[in-house]
Amino acid sequence: LAKTTQPISMDSYEGQEVNITCSHNNIATNDYITWYQQFPSQGPRFIIQGYKTKVTNEVASLFIPADRKSSTLSLPRVSLSDTAVYYCLVGDRGAGTALIFGKGTTLSVSS
């Protein structure tokens, strides 16, 4: 299983774009990269998933370079409600094996 490394915390202001980078040097060929968001005392919620290049949905973009050893979650124009913990996961979608969330990145958005 590929281990991931993320910053422990980040601070931002409302309206700014936030980029959270995740390092996964040992990513395997079949591994996908998935990001989850968690608010205090709630279960994590899926944000976005990708394999390579760029993926965009209504809430975020995920940038994955060609070597796939890192990925960047981009949150456009954050608001106070984006204050949460963000987890990067790397795993084989077809394997059904144990998933490792790690410690995540705590994003604090201020006004």
Add this chain to the structure above:
Amino acid sequence: EAQVTQNPRYLITVTGKKLTVTCSQNMNHEYMSWYRQDPGLGLRQIYYSMNVEVTDKGDVPEGYKVSRKEKRNFPLILESPSPNQTSLYFCASSPWTSGVTDTQYFGPGTRLTVL
């Protein structure tokens, strides 16, 4: 409404008193999983199940048991709870379509305190 439910949401118990935390999903998902979350340690997977009667250990299975007799239910059993099992527990489920694990849907959490 599609959801994962857990019961109880809060539980205070004493060391050694067997307990069960129930988890149920109404989305017909094959894959179900239990996690515990502790300050500074993030989410750690305890057990997972890819289908009925199929379970496997996650990252931290010691002191826990699970069973998957029905597709919708995946109870977590603590035969002899200890204070180090005081934690916030999450159950999750996801579909297993053509062998591909999709996004996981999490329950609301169960806060367990073992005295």
